[in-house]
Structures are given as C-alpha cells and as structure tokens.
Amino acid sequence: MMIPDRFPGIICSFARLFVIPLVMVDQFEILLPEYGRGYHLITHLIERKLPDLPASGLLHIFIEHSSAGLTINENADPGVRHDFEVFMNELIPENHPSYRHIMEGPDDMPAHLKASLLGSSLTIPVTNGRLKLGTWQGIYLCEFRNHGGRRKLFLTMIS
Secondary structure (H helix, E strand, C coil), rough: CCCCCCCCCCCCECCCCCCCCCCCEEEEEECCCCCCEEEEEEEHHHHHHHHCCCCCEEEEEECCCCCEEEEEEEECHHHHHHHHHHHHHHCCCCCCCCCCCCCCCCCHHHHHHHHHCCCCCEEEECCCCEECCCCEEEEEEEEEEEEEEEEEEEEEEEC
C-alpha cells in the first residue's frame, strides 16, 4: 500500500499485518471467609485458589458487593491497615446528619461511599506465570461493614 507523502520525491510504503491470536478466558469464583471491619490481605488466598497461571496475561478481580472494596497497597507494615481505617473513618464518618440511607445501620451508607472511592475491581498483569505485584504490594479486601459476611470474588483470567 502506498501512502502519499507531504515531501515530493520521498516514497513511503506501509504494510499492515493482521494476526488473530488465540485468546483464552477462564472465569471462576472465590468465596472468602468472613472478615470483620478493616483491611485484610487476601493475596495468599487468591494465589492458592488460582489454577496454574499462563506465561502472560491479565487477571481481573471483581468483588460482587457494594459495601466492600478491593485495593493494592503496601503489604509489609501492619500500620498501613490501621492508617487506612483511621483516615477513611475521618473522611467518611458514620451517623453523618445528611445520610438518608440509614435503615441498615450506621455503618452501611459509609460502607457504600468507601467502596465507591476504592472500587470494586482490580486488574493485575501476569508475567512468567505469576501475578506481577511489586515486592511490597498485596491485594486487600476492604471490609467496610461491621459484620459484612462472606464476600464473593469473581476472577477472569485473560491470556
């Protein structure tokens, strides 16, 4: 294919090769144990439940709840979990006078707001058959309810 060029006397050629790779998609669920309110490292639980990972790809993790969230953050110092809890509770307090959604308890509406801020999904690269997390990174379940119950994760592996 010839592409017209803005400079006279210079010829530019362009070739486009279309390759349709075989894409594999696997999906499965993980039912987490019940956790109390707080930030809980769940990397090890996810890695234990995962089948053998491909050489490369993407793992998408979605939590099927509106009052809990997921995040990736520092996994070495337990003080991080405390600081998360303190900061989020100051940012989004219980019993705020403007809340209207209060029938499920004082922790419910703040839990929805916190879950919206942190999000309900993560996408993590897979490299050399392993999750490509940094040395000090871990996957957290962010449980915003006092008694949220067991939480379900829906995982999609794309390779």
